[in-house]
Amino acid sequence: MKKNLIILFLLTVFSTKAFALIEVDITRGNLNPLPLAVSPLSIDDKSKISFEKILKKENIGSEISIIVENNLKISGLFNPISKDAFLQAPDIANLKPRFEDWNLIKAQALITGKVTYINEKLRVEFRLWDILAAKEMMALAFTTVPSNWRRVGHIISDKVYERLTGEKGYFDTRIIYVAEEGPKTQRKKRLAIMDQDGANNKFLTLGNELVLTPRFNPASQMVTYLSYFKNLPRVYLLDIETGTQEVVGDFPGMTFAPRFSPNGKKIIMSFAKDGKSDIYTMDLENRLVEKITNHPSIDTSPSYSPNGKFIAFNSDRSGYQQIYVMKSDGSDVRRISFGNGIYGTPVWSPRGDLIAFTKLHKGKFYIGVMRTDGKGERLLTENYYQEAPSWSPNGRVLIFYRETKTNAKGEGFSAKLWSIDLTGYNERLVETQTDASDPSWSSLLSN
């Protein structure tokens, strides 16, 4: 007992000498994009000649690195350093980079890699380095057919993005949209699909019928869209992998904006009948149709939450169009938008935390986001006419289309795809061969 007391006393005496650990709270930082270097992937001469024959590309290693660089740049989160500043050649950097050299040009991360031609296949090895900590963060290798080289670039971008930001990437994805040509009154509208960066564009329909609102299935490479048959809209399903197409069914009255449920087993849409419009779902297996809302108002544009438990939709039940959320069986309807103006096309983020919408206020169109309870409304972009936001699979970027005003002669009209990220600062034109509208972003092709 006495001993214990003495020890206690001893400890208190000693502890008075120790200084309290100073704590400093760091609550702010800069939002500048992370400077990073994408070294061209190294390639041996033999592989180089083989790939030149097959792909007609002079140096496939540097072509892939350009894809990666471009992807990371358009994300707005990274700032790839110009290759002219690099001090180390790709083949040396691939072994083990001289971190001092990369530090000198202010790179904080470095991507290196190697391309080889093995058994008629393309093998890409890549490594991500943390320059300041002087260590390797990730190493992966891919093997595929040579014609698939662009996708390898996208997959590398996704992996790097995920490792450095903590969330999944969105580069190995495709975008389906309506390609438009001709004068405004007589537009030829075709369904088209392209890679997220605009490459590999293909037209899926001939343009004889009007097509509208294509939407990707979040669970597979299936698309649903509307097409007119005898002046009545019909809902179609198109399997991108097999090219097969089918009519889901004929519905009473006008049909609008079909969209998949998160597991891809149902389609949700709205039908207009007798001056009112309600929301219905259809089970794709047994084709059973279920009525979800029953209200004398106009309810349209339904969109499921990613867990399938809730549905966001438009309704004018309060007098003018606002956004509402209800449970997936139609109960517990709550209005969530209360700002000035008219709100439309709610789309639930794949991350589940936000709802994107289009807003019309004083003759201007806005694309914005709000939390699922309607709080924290933020308008990301404003223009003469823009609508139909669609989320990237990681819930970080929105793609939408924007139309320009025509002059008195009816000239100058155009419709283009644009993307904007959640910060609202990174707005970009998505290049398409023709005019374009109604984009929909696919999920990641590889997981």
Add this chain to the structure above:
Amino acid sequence: MNRSIIISSVLHTVLIVITAMSLPFLTKKPLDIPPIVSVELIQIAEKTNIPFAPKAKKIIEKKKKKKLKEKEKKLVSEQAPPKKVKKTKTKTVVSLDKKKEKIDNQTPEAVPLPDKTVKQIETKKENKQNPDKLDEEVKQVSEFEKKEFVDLDNIAKLIDKAKEDTSEIIKKNNDITQDQDKNIVTSGLTLSEEDALKAQIFGCWSIPLGLPYNEDLLVRIKLMLEPDGSVAKTEILDHARMNKPGQGFYKVLAESALRAVKLCQPLRVPTSGYERWKELQLNFDAREMLEG
């Protein structure tokens, strides 16, 4: 009879027309689907065995040698100004406590046994200025080291000594901080000192923008600092969380914080009072930024 033939033929033509119109759908070629890309993880061994590029190796070795030499020089020099001697002293105290290997590097003749090292340092320091103060400080460390073996009979003596030591240290701090208030010394950095440090790190920290704003993400990093503000050691306090599955966001934030510290080196620390800020804890919290 005729009528039914007409009806039949009309219906047939209608059927043929409908089939002809819908057939193009069936003949449509399936899209060429990009083939599967197989992914494999490269073994850790492969990356850890990578040799340094020859040139880089030389440079790194040269730098290492240079550093060693400099350190040796520092330890040997006897005519260092009094203030500097104090600083190096305190440094050895830290290393005795926590990093024995470091001592091995610095003093090639050092023996790993704690008792002996202490003795060696003591003998060395006799040559230097202010021998009395030093002696006591070193002894105090040795007591820390030997705490477990302390004989309880000696405790009374130790207590007396400990009292002496405390007063000694307070005196010493008064010397170092000169006209600064004692209260400030014990309570941390002054507001302006803290602001200078914060402002510097704010500039170095690139916040990963993809982080969710609604999760509890706070990264606490403990730093061991050199007197010039460079970082000797960093330690993430919730280190276990780094490699847990489902904590990807935490890992990303922690790595960004470490990058910020490294990028900011040397830190803008106060010019005096090394004792009080040689260990520093930084709490990185991005919520405020991500929400806005």
